[in-house]
Amino acid sequence: MGSRSEFPVQPIQRFAGKSAPIKRPEEITCFSYDVNREFRWDESSLQYYWPPSLPADLSAGFDTFNKWDDSTDEHLDGLVKALMLHEKSIGERLKTDFVTWRGMMTRFMTAPFDQFNSFDMNATLFQGTIFIEEDHPSKFEDKKEQSNRPPNRNGLSQDIMSFWGYKFESLALIPDIWDNVSRDFIESREEHIVDNIQQYCSVVYTQIGDASLVLGGEVDAVWDRKPDDKTLPINWVELKTSEEIQSERDHIKFERKLLKFWVQSFLIGCPKIIVGFRSKSGQLQRLQEIQTQSIPGTVKRGKASWNGNMCVNFAAEVLEFLKKSITSEGVWRISRKKGDPNISVYKIEETGTGQILRDDFIEWRQQLTAKEVAQMLK
Numbered sequence: 001m002g003s004r005s006e007f008p009v010q011p012i013q014r015f016a017g018k019s020a021p022i023k024r025p026e027e028i029t030c031f032s033y034d035v036n037r038e039f040r041w042d043e044s045s046l047q048y049y050w051p052p053s054l055p056a057d058l059s060a061g062f063d064t065f066n067k068w069d070d071s072t073d074e075h076l077d078g079l080v081k082a083l084m085l086h087e088k089s090i091g092e093r094l095k096t097d098f099v100t101w102r103g104m105m106t107r108f109m110t111a112p113f114d115q116f117n118s119f120d121m122n123a124t125l126f127q128g129t130i131f132i133e134e135d136h137p138s139k140f141e142d143k144k145e146q147s148n149r150p151p152n153r154n155g156l157s158q159d160i161m162s163f164w165g166y167k168f169e170s171l172a173l174i175p176d177i178w179d180n181v182s183r184d185f186i187e188s189r190e191e192h193i194v195d196n197i198q199q200y201c202s203v204v205y206t207q208i209g210d211a212s213l214v215l216g217g218e219v220d221a222v223w224d225r226k227p228d229d230k231t232l233p234i235n236w237v238e239l240k241t242s243e244e245i246q247s248e249r250d251h252i253k254f255e256r257k258l259l260k261f262w263v264q265s266f267l268i269g270c271p272k273i274i275v276g277f278r279s280k281s282g283q284l285q286r287l288q289e290i291q292t293q294s295i296p297g298t299v300k301r302g303k304a305s306w307n308g309n310m311c312v313n314f315a316a317e318v319l320e321f322l323k324k325s326i327t328s329e330g331v332w333r334i335s336r337k338k339g340d341p342n343i344s345v346y347k348i349e350e351t352g353t354g355q356i357l358r359d360d361f362i363e364w365r366q367q368l369t370a371k372e373v374a375q376m377l378k
Contacts, residue, residue, distance in 0.1 A: 003346070004344055004345070004346040005321070005324075005325040005344070005345045005346070006342040006343070006344050006345075007317075007318060007321045007342060007343040007344075007345075008341060008342050009111055009112060009314075009336075009341055009342065009343065010341050012112040012113075012310060012314070015112065015309075015310040015313040015314045015317065016307070016309070016310055016313075017309065017313070018309065019308070019309040019312045019313065020208060020209040020312050020313050020315075020316035021207070021209065022206070022207060022208050022209075022312060023205075023206050023207035023208075024206070024233070024269060025204035025205070025206040025215070025267065025268055025269030026204060026205050026206070026230075026231065026269070027202050027203065027204050027230065027234060027269070028086060028094070028203055028204065028205050028214070029041075029082050029083070029085070029086040029203045030042075030043060030082065030200065030201060030202050030203055031078055031081070031082040031201050031203070032044045032045035032046070032198070032199065032200050032201070033045060033078070033197065033198055033199045033201075034197075034198060035066075035195065035197055035198050036197075037068065037197050039077075039078055039081060041081075041082060041085050043200065043226075045198045045199055045200040046200045046219075046222065046226075047169075047173040047174065047175060047200065047220065047221045047222075048173065048174050048175070048176060048177055048178070048181075048221055048222055048223075048224075048225075049172060049173065049174075049220075049221040049222070049223055049237045049239075049274070050172065050173070050174045050178060050181075050186060051172065051287065052168070052171035052172045052189065052276075052284070052287075053171075053187075053190070054284060054285065054286065054287070055283055055284055055285055056171055056190060056283070056284040057190075057282065057283060057284075058163070058164040058167045058168060058241070058278055058282040058283070058284050059160055059163070059164070059167070059281075059282045060167070060190065061167060061170075061191075061192075061193065061194050062160050062163050062167075064193050064194075065163055065166070065193075065194050065195070066193055066194065066195035066196075066197060067195070067196060067197075068195075068196050068197045070140075070143075071140065073136035073355075075133050075136075075355055075356055075357075075358075076099070076100070076101070076131060076133050076216075076356055076357065076358075077358055078201060078216070079099065079100075079101065079201070079203065079214075079216035080099065080131070080357055080358055080361045081358060081360075081361065082201070082203050082216070083099065083203065083214065083361070084358075084360065084361045084364050084365075086203070087364070087368070088364070092368075093127075093365065093368050093369075093372075094205075094214065095128070095129075095212075096129055096205065096212045096213060096214045097128075097129065097130065097211045097212045097213065097319070097323060098129065098130050098131075098132065098211060098212070098213045098214070098319065098322075099129055099130075099131045099132075099213075099214045100131065100132035100133070100213070100214075100215060100216075101132075101133070101134070101215065101216050101217065102215045102216065102217030102264060102267050102268055103134065103217070104119075104121055104132050104133070104134060105213070105215060105263075105267050105315065106260065106263050106264055106267065107119045107121075108314070108315050108318045108319075109263045109267070109311045109312070109314065109315045110259055110260055110263055110311065111314065111318075111336065111343070112306075112310055112311065112314045113256075113259055113305065113306035113307075113310075113311070114259070115338075115339070116338060117336065117338075118336055118337050118338040118340075119134070119138075119334070119335065119336055120134070120135035120138035120139075120333065120334075120335050121133065121134055121135055121333070121334040121335070122134075122135050122331055122332070122333060122334075122348075122354055122356055123322070123326055123331070123332045123333075123334055123345075123356070124329070124330070124331050124332065124352075124353040124354060124356045124357065125326050125327065125328065125329060125330075125332075126329075126353060126357060126362070126365070127365055127369065130322060130323070130326050131353075131356050131357060132334065133356050135333070154280055154281055156281070156282070160282070161282070163194070164241050164278065164282050165239075165240070165241050166194050166195075166196050167194050168239055168241050168276045168284065169194075169220060169239050170189060170192055170194045171189050171190060171284070172221070172239055172274070172276070173189075173220070173221055173239075174186060174189075177224075177225055199218045200218065200219055201216050201217065201218050201219070202216070202217060202218075202219045202234075202236070202268055202269075203215070203216045204216075204217075204267075204268055204269060206267070206269075208312060208315050208316050208319060209312075209313075209315075209316025209317075209319065209320065210316070210319075210320065211316065211319035211320065211323065213319075215267055215268065217264070217267065217268045219236050219238075219268065219270065220236075220237055220238055220239045221236070221237040221239065222234060222235060222236055222237065223235035223236070223237050223272060233269060233271065234269065235271060235272065236265075236268065236269065236270035236271065236272070237270070237272050237273075237274055238261070238264065238265045238270045238272070238273045238274070238292075239273075239274055239276070240257075240261055240273060240274070240275050240276070241275070241276045241277075241278055241284075242254055242257055242275050242276075242277055242278070243277070243278060243279075243280060244277045244278065244279060244285060244286075245277070251302070251303070252303055252305065255299055255302055255303050255305050255306075256305055256306070258290075258295050258298070258299060259299075259305075259306045259311075261273050261275075261290075261295065262292060262295040262296065262308065263311065265292040266292060270292060271291065271292050271293070272289060272290070272291060272292065273289075273290045273291075273292060273295075274287055274288070274289055274290075275287070275288045275290060295308070296308030296309070318343065321343075321345075322334070322345065325345040326345065328347075329350075329351060329352075330347050330348075330349050330350045330351055330352065331347070331348050331349035331352065331353065331354035331356070332345055332346065332347050332348065333345070333346055333347075333348045
């Protein structure tokens with residue numbers, strides 16, 4: 001339907017040099033999902049970091065895992081609802097070029113150095129802003145394919161290895177600052193039921209190159225507490241697990257993992273990553289604190305398997321490409337298949353927003369526009 005625009009990923013050397021200008025991500029609002037996956041415009045699901053006891057079995061509790069059924073397409077619902085409530089609280093529209101989840105920007109920023117990077121996204125242009133979501137059917141097929149992969153050499157399924165990350169979070173988090181949490185709670189975390197339903201999502205405003213963005217992303221924890229001054233940085237903590245490094249090959253593999261670790265934290269303004277290193281069988285053995293801003297330099301001094309400035313410059317160029325390609329209403333597809341040298345953009349629906357946007361958000365924005373026009377005519 002209509003013409004196709006293509007953005008070539010290669011050659012990536014054209015993105016070398018000084019980084020495009022960036023604006024430090026600043027939280028403008030937030031929201032929580034509770035244990036029933038109900039949206040709450042508050043900080044009720046905010047978690048705090050407290051070191052876990054070592055060693056620990058990351059497979060323990062898999063049989064009672066309270067897993068979120070993600071077969072329902074949530075679109076951008078939580079993000080745009082939080083944005084709408086924020087706009088209502090300040091009485092004006094937040095002007096930005098893009099609104100999307102952090103995961104979509106992560107796909108763009110890692111694309112130059114991730115040969116397995118593939119994605120399908122849907123986008124719609126509404127009131128001068130491009131809203132981008134992941135295409136849910138494509139995502140669901142990918143997850144199904146991953147889940148059906150045969151067990152690894154240790155006979156462990158993909159599902160249980162995915163669980164290890166959630167278990168690590170359960171072992172390392174508490175629901176309030178340390179002074180307000182009982183010793184019994186902290187010491188019994190190994191027995192707690194693990195769930196991935198409750199989430200705290202930070203909504204930030206940032207800029208990459210000439211493009212302004214509102215990004216929503218789940219945040220694992222805060223190191224101490226959120227400052228009262230909204231303009232100050234927040235000491236977020238991102239929790240990750242990785243297999244213990246035992247060989248040169250493992251080192252290269254970890255360095256490539258650091259690309260995604262860095263991009264995810266960079267985009268949301270998270271200054272610290274805590275990696276839980278585990279054995280091949282899922283035994284948590286040690287912790288390592290990594291400062292987000294130090295990662296590109298560490299990689300440069302190591303195997304140099306990727307370059308942070310090139311990732312930023314690539315993202316800046318992709319965003320400009322999207323602004324020039326998505327210029328009318330309807331629903332657009334942003335796609336890159338495995339091994340494809342290009343990111344493609346083409347229209348799949350001539351009108352509407354394809355449920356990317358909530359009806360109440362559209363209605364709110366239309367009311368706000370009518371109010372703005374009325375004020376101009378006075």
